[in-house]
Amino acid sequence: AQSVTQLDSHVSVSEGTPVLLRCNYSSSYSPSLFWYVQHPNKGLQLLLKYTSAATLVKGINGFEAEFKKSETSFHLTKPSAHMSDAAEYFCVVSGGSQGNLIFGKGTKLSVKP
Amino acid sequence: NAGVTQTPKFRVLKTGQSMTLLCAQDMNHEYMYWYRQDPGMGLRLIHYSVGEGTTAKGEVPDGYNVSRLKKQNFLLGLESAAPSQTSVYFCASSYRRGHNEQFFGPGTRLTVL
Numbered sequence: 001a002q003s004v005t006q007l008d009s010h011v012s013v014s015e016g017t018p019v020l021l022r023c024n025y026s027s028s029y030s031p032s033l034f035w036y037v038q039h040p041n042k043g044l045q046l047l048l049k050y051t052s053a054a055t056l057v058k059g060i061n062g063f064e065a066e067f068k069k070s071e072t073s074f075h076l077t078k079p080s081a082h083m084s085d086a087a088e089y090f091c092v093v094s095g096g097s098q099g100n101l102i103f104g105k106g107t108k109l110s111v112k113p
Numbered sequence: 114n115a116g117v118t119q120t121p122k123f124r125v126l127k128t129g130q131s132m133t134l135l136c137a138q139d140m141n142h143e144y145m146y147w148y149r150q151d152p153g154m155g156l157r158l159i160h161y162s163v164g165e166g167t168t169a170k171g172e173v174p175d176g177y178n179v180s181r182l183k184k185q186n187f188l189l190g191l192e193s194a195a196p197s198q199t200s201v202y203f204c205a206s207s208y209r210r211g212h213n214e215q216f217f218g219p220g221t222r223l224t225v226l
Binding site for chain 2: 049103
């Protein structure tokens with residue numbers, strides 16, 4: 001069965017410093033993995049996705065994630081945080097029994113000026 | 114293209130009242146999903162549909178019903194609302210099951226008093 005664990009419920013960084021949001025997954029086969037972002041009172045927007053091509057995936061707004069099969073991880077990074085990055089981020093794995101996406105519980109990113 | 118739209122955006126119900134949430138997509142997607150989002154829980158699948166006229170139960174289907182009479186629309190009904198159904202509801206659609214990314218609507222914030 002597929003599952004995903006986001007290791008931090010809340011991450012706080014200063015503007016201009018690097019961002020690291022950690023995600024581990026469990027899957028019985030090669031999964032597709034996604035990061036979605038949700039700004040306050042908004043819907044979910046796809047940041048990036050991994051679908052068994054390049055292990056380093058680049059997304060929108062300067063974010064990227066690296067798929068590491070040996071570590072079953074898919075951590076999200078950004079070199080320099082911006083105030084507009086403050087949001088909740090969800091790591092997601094595909095392949096639920098009903099074809100749905102399996103969501104992590106989310107990591108809330110705060111960015112201090 | 115409007116993508117995925119949801120109506121209404123907000124609603125307050127009294128316990129025992131009924132209502133229908135409407136989701137519409139203009140991307141000709143076969144698959145549609147209803148999720149609920151609760152604090153610290155991520156998104157959980159309520160019901161889904163793999164095509165016009167077909168629906169199936171997800172992870173948390175109790176207290177909800179759905180219908181997919183037209184390919185572009187997916188309705189979520191609450192026959193007798195309960196306070197435990199206070200949540201934010203998201204509709205999503207995808208071209209295929211499983212590994213394909215899902216596109217989300219803006220959400221409906223429902224409060225049951």
